[in-house]
Amino acid sequence: MLDRTRGERKHTISVLVANRPGALIRISLVFARRGYNIDSLVVSPSSNPEYSMMNIVASGDEKTLDQILKQLNKLIDVVHASDRTGEDIIQRELALIKIACTTPARSEILQLARALQCDIVDIGEAVITLEITGSSDEVDNVTRVLNSYEIIELVRTGKVLMVRGDQHTA
Numbered sequence: 569m570l571d572r573t574r575g576e577r578k579h580t581i582s583v584l585v586a587n588r589p590g591a592l593i594r595i596s597l598v599f600a601r602r603g604y605n606i607d608s609l610v611v612s613p614s615s616n617p618e619y620s621m622m623n624i625v626a627s628g629d630e631k632t633l634d635q636i637l638k639q640l641n642k643l644i645d646v647v648h649a650s651d652r653t654g655e656d657i658i659q660r661e662l663a664l665i666k667i668a669c670t671t672p673a674r675s676e677i678l679q680l681a682r683a684l685q686c687d688i689v690d691i692g693e694a695v696i697t698l699e700i701t702g703s704s705d706e707v708d709n710v711t712r713v714l715n716s717y718e719i720i721e722l723v724r725t726g727k728v729l730m731v732r733g734d735q736h737t738a
Contacts, residue, residue: 576627578607580659580729582737583622583640584614584647591645595622598639604628608726619647621737623729652729652737659729662701663711664689668718669696677717684710695720 585591592611599606608625626633633651640649665686669677674696681688681698690697700710704727711722731737 576629578625578627578653579633580652580657580727581622581624581626581633581637581640581649582652582729582731583624583649584737585620585622586645586647587618587620588645591620592622594643594645595624595640598636598643599624599626602628602632602636602639604632604636608724610726610728612728623727625727650737652731656732657729657737658732659703659727660701661704661707661727662699662725663707664697664699664721664723665711665714665719666695666697666721667714668720669694673717680713684713686710 583595585595596606596609604626605628606624606626608623610623612621612623614621626636628636637649637651640646667677677696678688681696684700685702686698686700688696689699698714700707702710707724711719729737
């Protein structure tokens with residue numbers, strides 16, 4: 569996605585990082601020093617317990633991103649950092665959406681949830697909680713549709729990604 573007024577776009581970055589105290593702060597400082605805002609950050613274990621996988625979505629220009637990637641790859645904690653923007657990757661995001669629900673609207677919301685391929689994870693007297701898993705665009709679309717109801721709470725995981733085929737993600 570490109571912000572044409574400022575020449576910015578969202579970048580999806582994968583980072584394989586050593587499990588060491590302070591690694592997250594050192595990585596986030598690289599972004600902060602360059603004025604890049606981190607839109608989404610997901611850290612998860614890798615197949616090797618000595619390392620973790622970071623998936624970062626950040627907005628900014630190409631030139632600054634190139635500098636950030638070079639600096640990330642120089643950090644002792646970082647094994648490898650790659651910009652995955654525009655690559656053919658598998659990416660998913662999860663959102664939990666709690667909606668105020670009166671008795672007359674309950675069946676309408678439940679039908680809409682099924683049509684949007686949401687899982688119903690909790691039903692209370694006055695609320696319904698839905699789960700949606702999919703691409704960021706799919707989660708955005710579901711959120712837009714459900715905005716016509718009273719969304720009480722919305723929690724998103726951020727983007728997790730994996731490169732297709734036999735290539736390693738980071």
